[in-house]
Amino acid sequence: MTGMINRFAKRLAAGLAALCAAAVPALPAGGQPLKVGFVYVTPVGDAGWTYQHDLGRRAVEQAFGRKVETTAVESVAEGADAARVIRELAASGNRIIFTTSFGYMNPTIAVARNFPAVAFEHASGYKRSKNVSTYLGRFYEGRYLTGLVAGKMSKSGIVGYVAAFPIPEVVRGINAFTLGLRAVNPKAQVRVIWTSSWYDPGKEREAAEALIAQGADILTQHTDSTAVVQAAEDRGVYAIGYHSDMSKYGPRAQLTASTHNWANYYIKRVRQVIDKTWRSTDTWGGIGEGMVALAPFGDAVPETVRRLVREKTAAIAEGRLHPFTGPVRDNNAVVRIAAGETLSDAQLLKIDWLVQGVTGTLPR
Amino acid sequence: MDGIDTAVAIAAGTMRAGTPLVLAALGELITEKSGVLNLGIEGMMLVGAVSGFIVTVLTGSVYLGVCAAIIAGMLMSLIFGVLTLSMMTNQVASGLALTIFGVGLSAFMGINYVGTPIAGLKPIAIPVLSDVPVIGPVLFNQDLLVYASYLLFFAIAWFLYRTRWGLILRAVGETHDAAHAIGHPVILIRYLAVMFGGAMAGLSGAYLSLVYTPQWAENMSAGRGWIALALVVFATWRPGRVLLGAYLFGGITILSLHVQALGYNVSSHLIATLPYLATIVVLVIISRDITKIKLNAPASLGRPFHPTL
Structure with a gap:
């Protein structure tokens, strides 16, 4: 008191x-x-x-x-x-x-x-x-990397994804995650449940339970609470956190998390104000700029997987790997990105289709 | 995935999702049957949830936490009681204020407890009954608070319609002047009814923070108090229909999640509205008899009582 x-x-x-x-x-x-x-x-x-x-x-x-x-x-x-x-x-x-x-x-x-x-x-x-x-x-870069982890760790080949609203930011994350997942596990699929709310721990929990009941052995989420990671911990499946390292809520369950890291950017911009060199800019930074980072791996993740993810992380940071590189089909099997091409930033910002491997369609 | 397993998973989820609504709505039912409209359920739930959580963290006992949540809910409703019953303030405005106050107070109380992990109440399988196929895992492999909600439902239905005190409570809600004239302590009875409603809202909050998602997060009730309030009205103040409405709402919420995960081509926006639509439509259809609505609606609901000597 x-x-x-x-x-x-x-x-x-x-x-x-x-x-x-x-x-x-x-x-x-x-x-x-x-x-x-x-x-x-x-x-x-x-x-x-x-x-x-x-x-x-x-x-x-x-x-x-x-x-x-x-x-x-x-x-x-x-x-x-x-x-x-x-x-x-x-x-x-x-x-x-x-x-x-x-x-x-x-x-x-x-x-x-x-x-x-x-x-x-x-x-x-x-x-x-x-x-x-x-x-x-560029949170989708982190999503792609966590998709690799999920692809390597899933036994059932079904990954559950609890998402809030079908806006481009969320759709981009689902697609990048699925591309990573299927890069190492071509038959794996992602099942999405939309909760139509950024924050409702109860509903997120029930969505997680529904996905587990349908055979998902790894869960991830694009909502604001930690309920999904907690549900995974309670039910003995794996989870991949988002926004923050959520290992506290799922010490056994969390394999890793795609986290946002604003520290470098904020320090840089504040320094520019002090030095009077600040200019108006548009920044879309990813792994390379340190704006997106993976949380430490959980104990369950074996060394081979960690090594793979480290290699791909370096490749993305150096610009050698773009998650949205063709050939990519949507989940109606239509080719959306031709072989060898990548999506432009403008296309990424308004993406409104789901890649192959995601169950379900986007509401129109 | 086996069809029966999915059905069992949906039904078991329905019980979990419906229970907080059952608890809060039954409490509000008793309050409204005494003629008092308390719009503060959401606030009482949140204060109950955070108090239960804090006491669980401090003492390590979930049971003490549940008790604390009940007491906290009662204290919140007592504030409402003093305002509306003793000081004759407007019930609608006071109830809204109670919700706003509860949201803020619970956030303030819980600052240091956000993110503290606890072991919540675990399901307890009732021997023999839980082995019955389908029904067993759905009804009898739940946690203590779900079992408590079954008992409370029967106790409340019996109390309201089969006991003398239930009759008096309904009389007070119907015509407080007549009840007063034949010597019933209207204000005291309403205090008790309001505090019972608060206790149930606190218990409902405890279910959220100690069982459903064992954690404290600001505003974690996410509007369930308002849904409970609406259920009482749409169920035309009858306990059986309140129960039906709560499970229907919970069930369709869970069902819609499963449908989405199976990948049916339905708009998620439409699905999100389904629990509301279906619950309202079903309750309106089964209670469309105007005479019966008038019979069940407490005639003095929301009217302050000024004792005339």
Whole structure:
């Protein structure tokens, strides 16, 4: 109880300090720490999309020490609320602000117009301006690599995939995963269950149970909770985490996880603001840039598989391997990528078909 | 995959998915039968879920956790009771406030417990009964809270329609002035009914955080409190139909997941709406008799009681 009160008192003190700081007009850098703002769509929690961004924020603090001062605002609803929070951060002297959800796109652009001297970084969007950059990870590269692991480790040849909504980001992940899976296990198939919700631990759990009942011996997910990994642990099948390393929830079950790593990017961009070399850019970084990384392998993964994944990781990082390289057929057996060709970034960004090996069709 | 095995898996999943709805909806049924409309189920569930989880982590006992969840749910409903029964505030507004308060309070209480792993309640097979083919693994290889929900259902149905106290409760919900005139303590009875509803919502929350997905995550009830609330209305305040509606909703949710995994060519958006559509359609069809709806709906629902001397 006292711990909680202390915590509360600390938060209160921090809040007051922030208020006082806000009252002082922003001073140019020089002695003063550089203020860096972050806007999150959910609570930080212990795993997931926002948690990975917060790891990036902590890396910035660690890299620059007293030279920076970070502020994070959690659980900011997309829309009008976001504009208010972003404006407050800009007005209170933050020189670079990371807005980490797709729905912050328009509010970020709108607020940025009023604060030309502040650098804005919007994750996952496509609108840029003179002081708004965009950035995203090539998460499909990590998906491909985890697909290789699943292909090597599955005995039943059925992998269960719990997914939220059939948007390109999710479809790209399913396809890349399946391509990796079938590269080493050509007969394996992926069964997808759409939960129509980013976050519903109960439903994700039941989807996992349904997939296990249909013979899946490896599960992975593109939703925000850890329920799927936990279900795998309880039912004695394997799991592949996403967003974060989820081994805590499935110490035996998790083979590896495809994780997001924003630390390098955040440190680089903050340094550019300090050095006054920041420019508006569009970044789509993958394994090579360190934006996507695999979590440590679980004990069940044998050395041969680890070696294979390390080789392929290097190949992707050096640009020798692109997961979407033809010939690739969709799951109606139509050739979508001709032999030797690869999908362009533009095609990848709006992908709306499933590769061969995925059971089911996309809702239209 | 064997057809029977799949059917058993679907049915067993139905029981798990339906149980939190059964618990919360039966509690709300008693509350509403006394004439009080409590829209705060979602908030009470979440506070119950987080309290049960915290106590389980601190004491290592899931059973103490379940008790804590029940008490927490009751305390939340007591706040609602004081506001609406003693201070005569508007029930709809107070109930909504209770939900909003519960969402925030549970998040605050649970900050340090997000991601703490616990061993949840495991299924206990009932000897002999669990060996019956099909029915055994579905009904009698579940955890204690599912068994508790069976018992609570029968106890509540019996209480409401077969006991003197059940009759008094219904009388209070029907015409509180008449009940008051013949000497029944209307406010006290409503307090008890509200607190029973809170206890059941807390238990439902415990089911989520200690059994269904043994973890604490903010807002983990994901709207189930609202579904329970709607079930009571669509089931026209009858316990049997509440049970039917809850399992129907759970069953179609699970069925739709299995259908998707088998790869049928159906839109996932449409499938996501099915549990709602089917449950409403079935309940509306079986309860379309207006006279009977009037008979079962508590006539004083949502109306504050001012004792006139």
